Amino acid sequence: MTKQKKVILDILRHTDSHPTADWIYAQARKVLPDISLGTVYRNLGVLKEAGEIMELNYGSTYSRYDGNPENHYHCVCLNCGRIIDLPMPVHYELEKEAANSGCSKILYHRLEFYGLCPDCQQKEEH
Amino acid sequence: MTKQKKVILDILRHTDSHPTADWIYAQARKVLPDISLGTVYRNLGVLKEAGEIMELNYGSTYSRYDGNPENHYHCVCLNCGRIIDLPMPVHYELEKEAANSGCSKILYHRLEFYGLCPDCQQKEEH
């Protein structure tokens, strides 16, 4: 665990904003001004492999990262692009159903809802 | 509707392989040898906007396209990368639940299962 990796993990653990690699890089530079973008990507890859974080790619050309490795569901705002964690229970029974529909050996599933986040919804009402 | 757009839509409507832009380009060139990759991308974008097709990006650096614009669920094989359609019903009640958890104005949702496809599952057993 190098200090670079620690800083990156720290940043992800202390935000719920599902940031991009670039944003993480910018934050990390505030602590380690000489850190490089390559190192950020390398460590994000290592942390992902280790199951410490998750990589999300919901309808974008770039990835976002999630410091919470437990399965949980997301709301993706089609207006501002924000990704919000949803405090709803994970429906493992869906995996049984999918298995019966022809998907063998399911390890996990992902569920995202696309719409408007509360902020954008409110703005639209004005 | 130019002939290029028609060919691209035709290719997508007649496969269930969720192909990449590159694969579509290769197929299209068999019919229209002078078609360019830029045109493929442009038309995929237009068709997506028109709701004729869907763009999928499940854990890859590149997108795949789905000629079936109706919401349905997928099984992503972690071994061979294949994406399979699942003939299970769409659970719209999940959207109600998500709305109650803080996601306003939900337009649609996506659900994917990650695991092994029947082929890879079988190979693993040997």
Add this chain to the structure above:
DNA sequence: GTAGTTGCAAACTTTTTGCTACCCA
């Protein structure tokens, strides 16, 4: 001491874009 990691920069992949020419209603 050394195995693994960094910073840097160049390379790579996928997708987008600018431009001129073309096609067809």
Add this chain to the structure above:
DNA sequence: TGGGTAGCAAAAAGTTTGCAACTAC
């Protein structure tokens, strides 16, 4: 004849990689 597309090639955007120097243990 003119508005919308195509083809081409160059550029953009995001990510990965090779390498010499450096770190952490």
